[in-house]
């Protein structure tokens with residue numbers, strides 16, 4: 558019997574297992590996106606129409622506003638639950654999206670443009686806040702929420718579609734766990750299948766937590782806005798479920814990458830939470846922005 562998903566089709570799931578991501582068009586309001594972008598410029602003290610005022614080439618803001626995903630993007634919410642194996646496997650009962658934008662204003666705008674095949678910097682697996690195991694629950698899914706229209710060669714995130722397998726093999730070989738950045742980025746040299754995340758404000762890209770990706774150059778003079786909130790699982794992934802129909806598509810992709818039908822994986826070292834520099838940086842930015850807003 559084919560499995561029943563809330564919104565995804567079998568072919569969406571096949572695509573996710575093969576290519577490590579799916580693109581969902583027009584999931585939320587463009588008006589909300591415009592409103593939050595405008596507020597972000599205010600917070601930064603930059604002029605939206607004057608790139609000479611954009612001091613930082615790229616910035617990751619803290620959030621000031623939040624809305625439940627279920628409310629603003631019901632189809633994306635259903636797809637998230639589908640990919641993780643159902644709502645009851647999520648750690649948080651009401652995950653939300655905020656305006657903690659990653660804004661690519663003009664990253665390496667003056668350098669010659671490099672395609673993802675050529676790019677040798679920036680490749681990483683997300684999750685700077687925990688020790689990584691094959692079954693880690695902290696980053697159940699990676700999401701790229703698109704808050705501005707993104708044309709080609711305009712700072713869209715580069716994605717290595719065939720990286721899930723490489724990362725799965727690396728984690729399988731290291732059951733003691735790996736720190737963020739420990740040998741992940743260089744696995745991109747094994748990859749051949751790349752895409753650049755373009756699209757419109759309101760689109761959502763759901764990606765496998767193991768996917769390697771990188772920021773890209775933005776010579777377009779248009780500011781590119783995304784957020785990339787993780788969705789956490791309540792329990793570690795389970796590659797040894799009694800009924801194979803109960804494997805989530807994220808688990809299926811890991812097994813597919815390892816060429817196995819099932820796997821009894823056990824970490825050989827304790828799980829560990831880390832406090833990344835990013836969090837300290839963002840606290841400082843938040844204080845600065847509150848001051849700027851209070852001054853009017």
Ligand SMILES: O=C(O)CCC(=O)C(=O)O
Pocket residue numbers: 617659661683712713714715770771772773785
């Ligand atoms: O800015 C981008 O396009 C990618 C950002 C990213 O992957 C990250 O901050 O983890």
Ligand SMILES: [Fe+2]
Pocket residue numbers: 681682683770785
């Ligand atoms: Fe990332």
